Amino acid sequence: MHLTQELEVYSDHKVTQLLFKDVKNAAELRQSAVEGKISGALISPTLVLNPFQVLVAANKAVHLQKIGKMKTRSLFSEIIFNLSPTNNISEAFKRFGISDGDSSVLVVLVHNKGNTPPLSDIVSRVNGQQVPVDDLSSLSDTAKIKKFFKITPQEEKIGTLLDAVVCRMAIKDVL
Amino acid sequence: EVNMSVERSMEVSQLLAKAELLKQGAEARLYRTRFLGKPVIVKERFSKRYRHPALDEKLTHRRTVQELRAILRCRKAGIPAPAVYFVDHSTHCIFLEEIVDSCTVRDHIASTQQQPRGPEQLERLAEKIGQMLAQMHDEDLIHGDLTTSNMLLKHTVDGAESQLLLIDFGLSYISALAEDKGVDLYVLEKAFLSTHPNTEVLFERLLRSYTKASKKSEPVIKKLDEVRLRGRKRSMVG
Numbered sequence: 001m002h003l004t005q006e007l008e009v010y011s012d013h014k015v016t017q018l019l020f021k022d023v024k025n026a027a028e029l030r031q032s033a034v035e036g037k038i039s040g041a042l043i044s045p046t047l048v049l050n051p052f053q054v055l056v057a058a059n060k061a062v063h064l065q066k067i068g069k070m071k072t073r074s075l076f077s078e079i080i081f082n083l084s085p086t087n088n089i090s091e092a093f094k095r096f097g098i099s100d101g102d103s104s105v106l107v108v109l110v111h112n113k114g115n116t117p118p119l120s121d122i123v124s125r126v127n128g129q130q131v132p133v134d135d136l137s138s139l140s141d142t143a144k145i146k147k148f149f150k151i152t153p154q155e156e157k158i159g160t161l162l163d164a165v166v167c168r169m170a171i172k173d174v175l
Numbered sequence: 176e177v178n179m180s181v182e183r184s185m186e187v188s189q190l191l192a193k194a195e196l197l198k199q200g201a202e203a204r205l206y207r208t209r210f211l212g213k214p215v216i217v218k219e220r221f222s223k224r225y226r227h228p229a230l231d232e233k234l235t236h237r238r239t240v241q242e243l244r245a246i247l248r249c250r251k252a253g254i255p256a257p258a259v260y261f262v263d264h265s266t267h268c269i270f271l272e273e274i275v276d277s278c279t280v281r282d283h284i285a286s287t288q289q290q291p292r293g294p295e296q297l298e299r300l301a302e303k304i305g306q307m308l309a310q311m312h313d314e315d316l317i318h319g320d321l322t323t324s325n326m327l328l329k330h331t332v333d334g335a336e337s338q339l340l341l342i343d344f345g346l347s348y349i350s351a352l353a354e355d356k357g358v359d360l361y362v363l364e365k366a367f368l369s370t371h372p373n374t375e376v377l378f379e380r381l382l383r384s385y386t387k388a389s390k391k392s393e394p395v396i397k398k399l400d401e402v403r404l405r406g407r408k409r410s411m412v413g
């Protein structure tokens with residue numbers, strides 16, 4: 001159900017994504033992350049189209065951590081910040097981090113190649129139904145994504161929505 | 176200001192050492208590899224040893240930034256260009272979507288010219304190039320290095336018309352001046368006619384299509400004529 005992908009650039013790192021719907025304890029989960037009981041990024045899937053989008057954000061976060069240029073205080077907050085098309089940190093958290101009332105959540109873990117991530121611990125903490133990560137698109141809102149990422153109709157004609165979104169995430173620092 | 180104390184990413188260099196080198200240019204190397212499960216082209220700008228290190232770092236960074244902005248500007252305007260997946264400013268690397276099943280317009284023209292129905296096919300392509308460049312110039316984007324090698328044709332599976340894409344925006348910039356657009360076209364004309372012999376009529380077709388598609392073509396073509404004349408005078412003197 002979960003999805004694990006190696007970061008080819010940082011080949012000793014892997015990223016694991018777990019997706020849950022019908023979540024009843026988002027507030028509690030958020031608190032657990034704040035207290036460090038969950039070592040992962042808790043993401044609201046509304047503006048997340050595809051697991052690739054999360055991988056791009058995670059790869060960039062690991063990269064900036066390695067070269068000492070993160071814009072936020074932790075790897076997990078950096079992943080959330082990198083998902084956003086703008087350089088406004090508080091807006092990124094509001095849009096891409098989970099809120100207390102959320103009913104779906106995407107958990108993103110970063111771990112070393114040899115280590116197994118604490119999947120059962122995460123699953124046991126979430127009061128909700130785990131679903132395949134590829135179901136992301138059914139939990140996200142394409143219209144909201146187009147609006148928030150300011151995707152033009154011309155741009156949609158020449159490529160995928162995913163490429164349009166990821167391109168903005170990758171370039172936002174120099175705009 | 177570029178911070179010289181920033182660490183360079185060893186990992187990106189290690190990945191490229193294992194990747195397939197596609198091209199060694201004067202300013203950059205192109206590699207093919209995989210990134211997050213997808214095929215990508217990595218463009219790595221390297222330093223020029225004869226330049227002062229701090230100045231070199233600054234110029235290389237600026238080129239990278241110009242290229243990234245131009246790609247996004249093109250895509251937003253509906254001009255196809257490869258998507259960007261990752262940028263490492265510490266080693267000046269851009270990770271681009273690989274346009275699979277594609278060839279350069281240069282190779283396409285060379286192989287099609289010989290075929291029996293080639294000329295007709297190329298006329299259609301020249302028109303498409305003209306339209307694309309008109310659209311780009313109407314966005315006030317100057318490519319700076321237009322050649323038929325910097326255009327890709329992506330073949331489609333369902334037999335539909337192939338997609339035309341622009342690449343290599345390292346010298347691009349924003350300008351509304353007809354002079355800059357005229358020079359952009361002049362650079363292409365020189366490259367086009369020297370790469371592809373006997374294509375004067377084909378290039379004329381490209382320009383006609385540009386003129387028709389652009390809302391601001393009149394002063395641009397006038398400038399192109401001026402620049403051509405200057406070029407001719409210079410070659411007569413020299």
Ligand SMILES: Nc1ncnc2c1ncn2[C@@H]1O[C@H](COP(=O)(O)O)[C@@H](O)[C@H]1O
Nearest residue numbers: 198216257271272273274279324342343
């Ligand atoms: N994004 C891309 N996708 C596929 N091929 C590319 C891409 N960028 C460059 N190339 C190829 O690499 C070669 C050199 O590119 P360039 O130096 O940008 O002219 C060209 O002949 C292209 O076929």
